[in-house]
Amino acid sequence: MKIALLGLGNVGRGVWKILETNKEEVSERSGYDIEVAKILVRDVAKNRGFEVPEELLTSDPEEVFNDDSIRIIVEVMGGVDPAYDYMMRAIRSKKHVVTANKFAIATVGDELIAEARKNGVMLYYEASVAGGIPIINGLNESLTANKIEEIIGIINGTTNYILTKMTYENCSFESALKEAQDMGYAEADPTADVDAYDALYKIRILTSLGFGVNYDVDNIYREGIRNIQSVDIEYAKKFGYVIKLLGIAKENNGGLEIRVHPAMIPERHPLANVNDSFNAIFIKGNAIGDLMMYGRGAGDLPTGSSVVADIISILRKDIDNYTAPRAINVKKPLLLKSMDETETDYYIRLKIKDIPGVLGQVSTILGQHDVSISSMIQKGQGHEWVSLVFVTHKTLEGKLNTAMEEIKSLSFVEEVSNIIRVEKL
Amino acid sequence: MKIALLGLGNVGRGVWKILETNKEEVSERSGYDIEVAKILVRDVAKNRGFEVPEELLTSDPEEVFNDDSIRIIVEVMGGVDPAYDYMMRAIRSKKHVVTANKFAIATVGDELIAEARKNGVMLYYEASVAGGIPIINGLNESLTANKIEEIIGIINGTTNYILTKMTYENCSFESALKEAQDMGYAEADPTADVDAYDALYKIRILTSLGFGVNYDVDNIYREGIRNIQSVDIEYAKKFGYVIKLLGIAKENNGGLEIRVHPAMIPERHPLANVNDSFNAIFIKGNAIGDLMMYGRGAGDLPTGSSVVADIISILRKDIDNYTAPRAINVKKPLLLKSMDETETDYYIRLKIKDIPGVLGQVSTILGQHDVSISSMIQKGQGHEWVSLVFVTHKTLEGKLNTAMEEIKSLSFVEEVSNIIRVEKL
Structure with a gap:
């Protein structure tokens, strides 16, 4: 079974490593020996710090898309351009697609999903939200008996790391951010994380699965953690709270609140104990009650774990003759509350x-x-x-x-x- | 789509209620209007405290098994006898089966699973472990890219309730048990819970999925919480621990430890904050790292949520022409450590x-x-x-x-x- 990777950054490396290290498990569970036949990269010559056979690397997309023996495209390059075009092209050539791309799924995912449905191919994106945590599969497969009432997530590891440092080591925002950058959790330009764009994309994806609504990310309230000061964290403790950056989607009188912002939550709530760079998603359903999934929201191997699980899920289905099951979205979308x-x-x-x-x-x-x-x-x-x-x-x-x-x-x-x-x- | 329930106790009632309350969601997500065509009960005349059309109830199994229009059998009666025979009969008449029966799956599940595979029908049992928590689907579908290294579960709500009372309200074991009985969490004869038989069955099921081994429950070490005294809980606090009843399965030098017993765990570990009757399962995989799922381990609606999700999962597949995917079990089973x-x-x-x-x-x-x-x-x-x-x-x-x-x-x-x-x- 030939697959191709688009991109070989952090997540791509994780996928590669898992396919090597857990070859036997992956083969037993999928029923196929998986061969990475091509890896599309921008710069073939770049030193990547780990071994990958040179002949697999190519900077020419035609080598990937024109190869009919490649059945699954694993998009781990990130961004919309050219990832969107590549995924569309893969779908239209009846290749199944696995992606870790939250930005693409949150902003142009509806088109991709519709196109995949039309072409009878699978488009899986478990890795796009909360890294290793199987929250997408949870909503798609395990919570289907529920009316979802609330989704509340700590879905950005960088800001959670910063807030944990501020809470338990009395750091200022600036020094905690600096430390997160030194640890490799935060980028040199930390905007995507600390201004909560990353969390916004993720709550947008979860909202679409949990509530069947596809609001434009620009219409969703977003507020980052730059304004949180040590003194606020101290007061929070006095009141019995801790401060977390939350992505929230909840029903409210027939409408839907969707918002991303820092919030104080009770210190004994399970989400309050989600520390460091861990992520967690807390869900209320009208049958299941409270459910929380906790785990690594980022990192090459945890995110790669979700990508490879998606590959295996595809291979456990009939890849030659796939009909998409019904969408889980309910018909009457809730209106977005102001x-x-x-x-x-x-x-x-x-x-x-x-x-x-x-x-x-x-x-x-x-x-x-x-x-x-x-x-x-x-x-x-x-x-x-x-x-x-x-x-x-x-x-x-x-x-x-x-x-x-x-x-x-x-x-x-x-x-x-x-x-x-x-x-x- | 006609289905039948075997049993109408606590879980059966939950399934019935969810199919009523969330009719629209279930129908949209499964693609079928689900009709409960028959409910097999011991005593048709019994007052059940909620409304169910009398004509659905029958005490005659033939009415269920001889009706070819019934495609899914939902076994929520518990116990092995006659549940095992009923499930076997359903499978052999090519009916798909959903069960919440931990005892049957832990003790005679291997035969049931093999028979289902042979007959081309689905046998789903998400509700058999940890009620609403989708841990079976997690292991079966989401963690497939991993070598599982450790499964550690708080998988009995009754004992967790008792230990929580003992820890935070300084109750004795006896008074906490009494309270659990008054709350309906513990049975009049609490043996199954406090002597950890219930947890034993559940860790046996999880071990089989996570490690591909099917050890007889009688060979697995089991120790309940009767010997835990308030003074032990006090000492635990002094050492920075809390006491939980754990089901543990972990690799150890090429062998496998499986055991159920009370244990002290560090007070800041996520499992330490799983209180009251909540359950949680903590998993280490070689790719995903740490993952925890937390939720309601019992109760009519949470358990019903898993049962109905299984029904929907079946209906989203090709129910007329089903081929089981490959088993996820790995080939070389680990030896049970003494x-x-x-x-x-x-x-x-x-x-x-x-x-x-x-x-x-x-x-x-x-x-x-x-x-x-x-x-x-x-x-x-x-x-x-x-x-x-x-x-x-x-x-x-x-x-x-x-x-x-x-x-x-x-x-x-x-x-x-x-x-x-x-x-x-």
């Missing part, structure tokens, strides 16, 4: 002048907008500026924002230092 | 006379058998009898047992109060 309609608790940290009556004025304004306070800490008494920190009860975000606009304009309020959503879970 | 060859750390609690030189004698004997102590606590000074509690470094169980025999015979040793394995994980 952020104003989002309902959570909120943590708010203000910098204010320490004069009498301040708390009264703040809470009066909040009350006028149906926002009530559940707990409060005031710090720095005796100084000119003090911190007023409070957590609200469940509140509509639109109302909170209106209230905060008014509060911001009060003469004794120097700044609204931070607002972080609190997910009671 | 408990003497097991290697872990050990927690040991002795009741001894408080006389000088005691610790020296004990540690000398341990040392003679290559057992070394990593930490020690002595309590009760000034009383006639004191507790000597210590944790060893990694030790062969055979050597430890020999050493403990000698220690037991020392004149100042009143009793070996408890020995609990410590899994460093």
Whole structure:
């Protein structure tokens, strides 16, 4: 059984290694001896730090696509251009496709999936979300008896590593980021991770599987972790919370909330103990109740594990005569809620002048907008500026924002230092 | 699509409810409107506390097996007799089978699976282990690229509930058991749970999938939680551990350890935070690294969720013309290690006379058998009898047992109060 890899970076290397190391298992379980017949790379001469037979490498896509004996294309190059065209070309030449490409699946996946369906080939993408964690198969195969009510994921390892460092080693965001870069968890330009684009793509993919809706990523709320300060983490601890970057998709009164942002969650919730670069996805279904899957969200071997599992899944089906099963998507898609309609608790940290009556004025304004306070800490008494920190009860975000606009304009309020959503879970 | 239920207890009720409540989702995802055409029960007249059309109930198996229009048999009666015969009969009349029956799968599952393969029908049993948690599908479909190295499960909700109560509410075993019975988590006769038979069946099933070995349950070491005392839980906390009932299957030097027993695990390990009646399975694979699945291990709806997912999985395949894919089992089964060859750390609690030189004698004997102590606590000074509690470094169980025999015979040793394995994980 001949397959080809498109790309030989981190994930490609993992796939190659697994096919070598676990040759026997893969062969027994798939029923085929798998041969990597071609590997498409940009630069054939590049030193990759591990052994791969030179004759397999090519920079000419024609060598891959014109070879009819290659039945499965494994796309591990990332990005949309040229990955999208390559996958389309593979599908149209009736080659099955496995991809680890979250960006492509999140943004142009619907076209790819439709085209695969039309051409009677399989398009698998387990590795595109949360590396080794089999969450796609979980939603596609194991949770089919459920109405999914909530998907909440820690789906970016880099930011989870940074937040873990900030929480347990009292690092600043900057020094934790630096350490993540030194460890190879974060890129030199960390935007994709810390500004939550990566998590956005992943929650978009999970939402499509769990709720059958395909919203454009540009319409999904996204907020990264750059504004999280050590002091917020300290306050979170005082209130019994930890801060995590979450991707959230949940039903709310017949609509759907989808959002990616840092949030405080209760310290004894299973997600609160997902540390370092680990990922986890927590799901509520109306039959299964709570389910969590925890594991390595990145890395060559964990991600390669999902890619190779997809290859094996394809080979365990009838690859010559494949008919796609019914889509698992339900018919009536839920409408995307605006952020104003989002309902959570909120943590708010203000910098204010320490004069009498301040708390009264703040809470009066909040009350006028149906926002009530559940707990409060005031710090720095005796100084000119003090911190007023409070957590609200469940509140509509639109109302909170209106209230905060008014509060911001009060003469004794120097700044609204931070607002972080609190997910009671 | 007509199906029949065998049994209408807790799980049967869950399946019925899900097929009613999530009719639309099930229909969309399976491509069929599913009709429960018959429900085989012992007593048709019994009041079941929920509505089910009387005409569906029958106590005559012939009505089920002689109806060719029934394509899937859902066995949710439990036990081997007559469930085994019924499933065999279903398989031989080319009906697909879904079962939640851990006891049958663990003890006579190999015959059932072989017969299903021979007859070209599907036999699915996701619900037989850990209720709603899709661990069977995980092993069968998602972890196929891995050599599995370790499976460690909290796979009995009742004992986990009891141990959680003992740990966080300082209950005795007896009062925690009583509470579990009041909550409906434990049976009037709690043997199956507290003596770890239930966990034994489940680890047997997981071992067969993860390692391709089918050991007789009678050859697998099993130890329940009756001997765990509050004082052991207190000492565990002091050493930084919590006590959980674990099912363990792990490779050890080319052999396989399979065992079910209470164990101390580090308090910050993800399994340590699996509380109440929740289950979790922690897996190490040579590609995926660490993976954990967490969820409801019992209950009508969570278990029903797995049963209905299996029904949907069957319907998404070609039910008229099914060929089983290759077994995922690897060819060379690992030999079962004897408990003497097991290697872990050990927690040991002795009741001894408080006389000088005691610790020296004990540690000398341990040392003679290559057992070394990593930490020690002595309590009760000034009383006639004191507790000597210590944790060893990694030790062969055979050597430890020999050493403990000698220690037991020392004149100042009143009793070996408890020995609990410590899994460093």
